[in-house]
Amino acid sequence: MTEYEARIEVGHRPGILDPQGGVIERALPALGYGNVSQVRVGKSIRLRVDADDEGAARAQVEEMCARLLANPVIEDFSIELSAVNHR
């Protein structure tokens, strides 16, 4: 078994309202950053799983995202995996 760290990013699906992103996008020009656009606010979730290989770990984390960590009606997700190096 190998321990993998998963870095999961949960964001709004295209077309879903992101009011926090909108507020930030309107705030930044007040600080002089008038060249900012497309601000989106999401969630970052990190967790570790023990799995036989990276494919198995990814399949399990994808299932967690679909069943709990993201709501497929309004959110999408991306997953980055890396093996944890224990010394």
Next chain:
Amino acid sequence: MSTRVGVVLFPGTNCEHDVVWAVNSIGGSAELLWHADPDLRGVDAVVLPGGFAHGDYLRTGAIARFSPVMDAVSAFAAAGGPVVGICNGFQILTEAGLLPGALQKNAGLKFRCQTVEVRVETSASVLTSLCERGQILRIPINHFEGNFVCDPETLARLRAEDQVVFRYVDNPNGSADDIAGICSEGRNVVGLMPHPERACEEVLGSADGAVLLRSLLTRAPGGPGVSPGVTVAAGRPGH
């Protein structure tokens, strides 16, 4: 014997006593059901009240659907039992897959706490069987995540199947198609953002919510039944 209504208490629920009070005040018999208890104790109807179940961590309603009581609620709903989710309860029902769609943050990022007018769009649901289609009710809302959203196919189906139960007269939160409440295909599961339990006595500013809870008592198996011509299962107008 009066109709028994189970009001589910999750950690973080905060409207349960309002619902109990309102149900009892119109002749029902309400009792609290603890979320960790997988038994509905034979109640005739279930209400998931408002609040912040499990702190609304991750997403509103996301954790509540894993409470042991929800398996019993799902089975009860599948058997045709009346289930109503109010506000946070509506959010829980969508997360649990008992109703389609989701409730996202209000457009404009405003927490809305006000009395609104909602229009009853169908009398063919467990919560509106005593209402007239087109009837306007004044009922308070109190939410940050009440902006109903679903994919276009789901919205088309909700409209075609007469599953939109309430619409806002003046949309306060950006909700798709002005939707304030919907029902399941079986019409026995209803979710709505407005709080009928807070509008059951004139002293509270409106008693318009009482007809909804009376409908629920009437529809429940232990209730007095429905008068002829007000059938719920068959009553699907073609618009």
